[in-house]
Amino acid sequence: MRLLHIADLHIGKRVCEFSMLEDQRHVLSQVVDLVEKRGVDAVLVAGDLYDKSMPSAEAVALVDWFLESLAGTGAQTVVIPGNHDSAERVAYASGLLGRQGIHVAPVYTGHIEPVCLADEHGVVDVWPIPYLHISTVRHYFPDEKISSYTDALRVAIDACDLRCVDDEGRPVRNVALAHQFVTAGGVSPERCDSELSVGGMDNVDASVFDAFDYVALGHIHGPQRVGRDAVRYAGSILKYSLSEWRGEKSAVLVELGEAGTEPGIELVPLVALHDLRRVRGPLERLISPEVADAAGTSREDYLYAVLTDENPELDAMARLRNVYPNVMSLEYDNARTRAAGIAEGAAPADDAASPLELFRDFYEQQNGSGLTEGQLAIVTEELERIGVL
Secondary structure (H helix, E strand, C coil): CEEEEECCCCECCEECCEECHHHHHHHHHHHHHHHHHCCCCEEEEECCCECCCCCCHHHHHHHHHHHHHHHHHCCEEEEECCCCCCHHHHCCCHHHHHCCCEEECCCCCCCCCCEEEEECCEEEEEEECCCCCHHHHHHHCCCCCCCCHHHHHHHHHHCCCCCCECCCCCECEEEEEEECEEEECCECCCCCHHHCCCCHHHEEEHHHHCCCCEEEEECCCCCEEECEEEEEECCCCCCCCHHHCCCCCEEEEEECCCCCCCCEEEEEECCCCCCEEEEEECHHHHCCHHHHCCCCCCCCCEEEEEECCCCCCCCHHHHHHHHCCCEEEEEECCHHHHHHHHHCCCCCCCCCCCHHHHHHHHHHHHHCCCCCHHHHHHHHHHHHHCCCC
């Protein structure tokens, strides 16, 4: 059986106030093409279908198009809600959708029903485990000792009553979808800067999934294995954080063979409509044709620009966007900013200092040098004009 594992779609997300809807549709079209061209039997969407619990009408329309397109390929689709989703909204009309091959996990009630698939090797039970809070599991299993998220997921999975063989005595392969922070022996998955707050108390040890032949994870945006090849994060479909600019995005193509054999894993690249990348250097060099038209890049890419000019350039963002219309972020890396970084650990300012003295200290920390006599005269005049001197 051939499975395609994706996660963290975050439909409707904005990055630095740029809407990602066009980019998301571009990547989702590739997913539909993959399903058709690679003969995929089932698509596994491991949570965070939307970016918000109350998505926009445009986001809902894009998800509607995506799921309808997948249904048109003849493949089955299994979807679970993630922590960004409203489980109730995602599960809307799930009974009707299930008859069209789109199986959406219902709101958790302490019981999970598998989606039963089959191939020439027998049955594959796909278990859609929605994003779970420890308090939710405790509510439905008050007699169980649950002191951690690992305990909670273990109890929830034990209640699934996984089959080893079907009614005809053939081995059953079990596949899990989950959207949690999963670690292996205390080793955390690699996270981008925006995910550093994820983890800690909500850690789930990968051992709770030992009974599964493949575990399709969502929640962490970098594609990676967790403990073993068959337990892995697909990663997000696009770069949603500036710290991800070096990474690549992919979908996981999984080949499930006979029971007891290791699944085949292939990472199929997902090509963004606009790459997200970083450029660094003096402004004049960055806007030169030599850099702007370098091989393998596009002026339409989303850019994280770092200027190394010692003096801030007038209208730097406007000049950059005249060449690169999708500049998302601009910052400086020079003696001034480095001095400001060092100054963060300095002693606090004297409460008795005058406004002029405070401004002089601030200017020197920001620029690495003091005010000139002309600048000092202007500042003094302005402070006197507003009545603070």
